[in-house]
Amino acid sequence: MIDATADGKSFRSIGLGLKKHNIPVLPPTRDYSVEIAGRDGEIDFGSTYGPRIINLECVIMADDATLDYHRRVALVAALFNVKKGDIVLTFDDLPGRRYIGRYAGTMDIEKIIFDGELTIPIKMGTNPFPESEENMLEETITQSPETLKVNSLGDERASPVIVLTNTGSNTITHFRLQNEYLIEG
Structure with a gap:
């Protein structure tokens, strides 16, 4: 069983065992195109990603077939109640995501x-990509100009969040921040 x-x-x-999780490699695409009468092919306006559906194949493990079983089913229902909104899922076999x-x-x-076997469908709608755990990097800049590299090991290109704090007594009068992507080929 996978711990999650x-x-x-x-x-x-809560007595829920995760046998496996089915996470598609990528979310499904939404293709935007138009066919024009009398013209071969179609005009392609590009694609975007739709929501990603994750299926969690689980088993409810109870101590008896009546009271404990139904108590554990109620705990599962409370944990995944859609009225709570989005929930954060982590899996031990996918650390850092x-x-x-x-x-x-x-x-x-x-x-x-x-016991009871069930599949729990999870819809990643707002952002169909996993997030990584927050990595804190504190760096003191002592000279100007200075270049810092920030690495992202995610599946999707994302800009870093940079917070600047002046710890000195002087006021910073000129400041420039440039964000460049290293493209590996």
């Missing part, structure tokens, strides 16, 4: 004596 959390709560703590989405679809349970 939803909003910081361990699946194991956070998947943000909400329950979307249906959660049928196949009860097998004490």
Whole structure:
């Protein structure tokens, strides 16, 4: 079983075992094109990504077939309640990544004596890409000009968030920030 959390709560703590997670390599695309009568082909206006659906194949592990089983089903329902909005999912086999989405679809349970098998669909709608954990880099700039490299190991190009703090007593009168992407070929 894979250990996972939803909003910081361990699946194991509520008797939920994650057998596997099906995370598509990329979200599905939305293609924008127009066919014009009397013309071959189509005019392509580009593509964007749609929402990514993650399916969590789980088993509910109970101590008895009645009270404990139904208590654990209620805990699963509370954890993935769509009224809470987006939740943050982490998986031990994917360290450093956070998947943000909400329950979307249906959660049928196949009860097998004490246990129940179910698939939990999670829709990553607002941002279909995982986020990485925050990496803090503190750097004191003592000379000008100075170049700092900020590395991003993510799947999608993203600009860093840079916070500047003047720790000296002098006022900074001129400042220039340039953000460049290193393209590897």
